[in-house]
Amino acid sequence: MNKQINIALVGNPNSGKSSLFNSLTGLNQKVGNFPGVTVDKKTGISKISEKISAKIIDLPGTYSLYPKRNDEWVTYKVLMDDDKEVKADIIVLIADASNLKRNLLFCSQIIDLKKPVVVALTMMDIAKKNNIQVDIPGLERELGILAIPVNPRKNKGILQLKKAIEQTAENINKIPERDFINANSFAPEAIKKVQKIFPEISDYRAIHYLINHESFALEQPIQEAIGNIEIETNFNPSKTQAEEILQRYGKIKTIMQQTVVEADPLHKALFTQKLDDILLHRTWGYVILIGVLFLLFQSIFLLAQFPMDGIEWTFAKAGGWLGNVLPPGWFSDLFINGLLAGLSGILVFVPQIMILFGLITLLEDTGYMARISFLTDRVMRKVGLNGKSVMPMISGFACAVPAIMSARNIENKKERLLTIMCTPLMSCSARLPVYTVLIALVIPNKNYLGFISLQGLVMMLMYLTGTVMALVSAYVMKWFIKSKERSFFILELPVYREPRWKNMFYTMVEKAKVFVFQAGKVIMVISLLLWLLSSYGPPAKMKIVSEKYASLNQQQPEKSTEYDKLKRTELLENSYAGILGKTIEPVIRPLGYDWKIGIALITSFAAREVFVGTMATLYSVGDAKDENNATLRQKMNAAVRSDGTKVYTLGTGLSLLIFYVLAMQCMSTLAVVKRETHSWKWPLIMLTYMTGLAYVISFITYNLFK
Known part of the structure; x- marks a missing residue:
């Protein structure tokens, strides 16, 4: 009989989780919302073996089991078995092999929850390129669980991962008996009393009941009982959390020394630091940013001019030829002036859309897009936002709909609302065809110094006008939307990387298809x-x-x-x-x-x-x-x-x-x-x-x- 299991995919943001989800589920996907919160719920079906099929749940990315945002709470409650609709039989934790130290914190916490878990090691190609060598058998031995190297984009390691999931589902791979750290040492008396209420839970899970029980769906008598335990034992959540994180990183440091070899990490750090000294400079950083945007919009006009002229010429000639060939009547009028005219209005802008998204992907891949967030945080704070608002606003250059949805990552409710209200002022790709036609109509096609296009400058001015008005609107609205919440901007700056040209061209084609279809x-x-x-x-x-x-x-x-x-x-x-x-x-x-x-x-x-x-x-x-x-x-x-x-x-x-x-x-x-x-x-x-x-x-x- 075919066995049905539920698998939760978890991991740090940008660890390759979505790519693995797509590889496992293919086209068998659907997107909804988690109950009670506006957070995407992606689920799909995957055949693990002849006897086992699985429902895959792609949980929002999170760095640890101490949630702050709505999406992190969703993941946390599933892992703590507090979500009534989503129950996970097996956890597949996605860990970035090129940044293993950071990923192992979350991994070690899940191990101590005593749930069946398999690690999928992604980014092995980047780790290899960066001369990072991971001793996978040694890592498995230290963690007590299976670790499978995968490359979802190239479909490598997927069969081995499915085999590991199958063995875990059949209970061949046991849950490790030893704890990653001795959680009982933090609050032995309090843990013992909580385990009398929940006899099956681990020491570490008991600590989370002590810290976050008010947020769980527990009956009132149980809530009161845990609250009394906190008081009786003088349980200190902040102190416990701090001690736990220190112990975990101490153990992770030892594991890294034994299983991971990094070649010349100082050279890479120095290269990134030297580049950041220039690109994040208090003065030159902003000059460079404006220069990058200038080149971006100049490129849109200069590179797209010939293919656009060619498409326009083709449709114009086709319309003239068909007008002479087809007999007069409503059908030929509909075909030429309705169908053909509408089609030309679509295809003529494909070159510009491809170039825009290709260049944005280039900035993201190299790591410069994160620097834009860092640079603009100071400006954002003056108008009532913070650096996290930059990514939704930059995404607004593509489309306001996903950009507004991405504002969910902003913890502060006021800043989130301000971001939502001003993001539509960013010039989305839908405005690009309008700008192109109107600029070509009323702005002379002149070049200064041989390469600076006047039309390109006006295009850049339109984008800057939208951005400035978005900031002004946020500044005005911040006086009317009241909130006492304080916010903090914490951003991990990635190392500079060579762009993935294949990824860039893939994005260009996909965005063109989305626009056309x-x-x-x-x-x-x-x-x-x-x-x-x-x-x-x-x-x-x-x-x-x-x-x-x-x-x-x-x-x-x-x-x-x-x-x-x-x-x-x-x-x-x-x-x-x-x-x-x-x-x-x-x-x-x-x-x-x-x-x-x-x-x-x-x-x-x-x-x-x-x-x-x-x-x-x-x-x-x-x-x-x-x-x-x-x-x-x-x-x-x-x-x-x-x-x-x-x-x-x-x-x-x-x-x-x-x-x-x-x-x-x-x-x-x-x-x-x-x-x-x-x-x-x-x-x-x-x-x-x-x-x-x-x-x-x-x-x-x-x-x-x-």
Whole structure:
């Protein structure tokens, strides 16, 4: 009969836990929430052997059994068997072989809980590259449990790990009888009394009942009994914890000396220190950071220019060719001006998105991204945040939804809420297509000193504007959100590493796929819907326009080409999309926008990048056949108002850029803020303040530059 077991994956953050989870479970995964808290619960199914299948639970990363954050409490309660829904039969502890000393603290604590545990040693390739040699048999002997080297990314060691799990499940590998440290020596009398209430628990588990029993789901009489034991025995939690950590690190030091050989660690430490002296300098550190960001945004424009021009040219030529080949009618109009226009609005921005994410991955892999958090902590504290807010905010450059969810790691509730409320002001990748089109329209394509692009500088300015406004918003809101909690910023700076180029290219491809297949679906649906709304309108109004120009053509046939163009424009204005745009035009006219831009602002609420698809559809529906081979930028550049003036002037372009920097135009972001704050209050405040801020600053910008 097939045996079903539950396996909990635990380990320090960034130890390779997620990679191992993916390797073990493949596509058999699902994501939910742990009961009562907003913390991701990833589970999956894995076949361990012919007789054993397992439910794998990927628990949040933690450094020790002394939790501080919500996600650490989730892991702690599962390990202490206090979670009613998640029960672990076997613990698989993931330990980073290149940083074993830090990982062994958590490992030793779990061993003393007396639960079945197997160690999966990851990062063996990095350890080898750093000339670190681990005596695995010696390590197993010292710990009393199995330690299996694995490389989940290359699927190495997975079969051996499954074999170790199978042996542990069949009770072939016994739980070690000896303790890692003598926990009983800390509070023998108190431990003995707790074990009378819970006869089966280990000495070390009894200590945790004494320290954290108020947080466990225990009956009231048991809570009172443990509380009385604390008083009777003068149990001191802080002193006990300090003594425990000292003893564990003393034992770990001995184990490291016996089982791990590090070649020339001083050289590496000196190299990292020398580099940090420059990159984290009080003055030059910030200059270098601005320089890195400058190169990042210059690269986005310079490297992506040729592939983007090529994609635009291809679609323009394809549209012109199809316009001449396909017979006139609604189907060819739908195919060219709906489907093809929407598709071009998606694919043209793939090069920029790939370059942006590739360079961000490069910064993360080398270890510089953590230095950015360290550098910006001082600035963050002045506006009510701390260095931990930087990672969610930097993640906001990619997408606000996962960025807001990552703010869960901020222990202080006020700082977490402030981070959530200001992160959407960071320019996400969805804004990148909008910036690109508008900057190309109104900013001259000039280079200074031969390589500094003016358009790249404006792009960088948009990102900096969002960042500055996020900090200003946090500073203002900190006076209205009250909290007495104190916060501390503790960050482990990784050693500098050579980037993994394969990982960088993999990320670029994956992000491009996500954009094309997820954002692309929304863009295509909106584009086709807009074609429908732009091509049809109230029958009576459309009939009047058609009859008007039929009459004019009969009277003055020599002007048929001119009348045909005027007819298409008037039909578009009287379509359902035109009526919608005309309705909101009085509200947005002070910002320099016309009704077509108004439609784009509305559709952008589904996803900001839909702006491009909207414009592609609106400016294609009114085209004649001979205009189908023009690019979107050419069509928008030629757009004029009823009085003959250009639509996209410098004032309008800059106003629209600022609006997209600051406005809240993302349903998904509002939904995730509601989920994270458990209230509609904060998403409504976010929608109101961001939209109001965008309107006011855009109004000022337009009037300064019109």
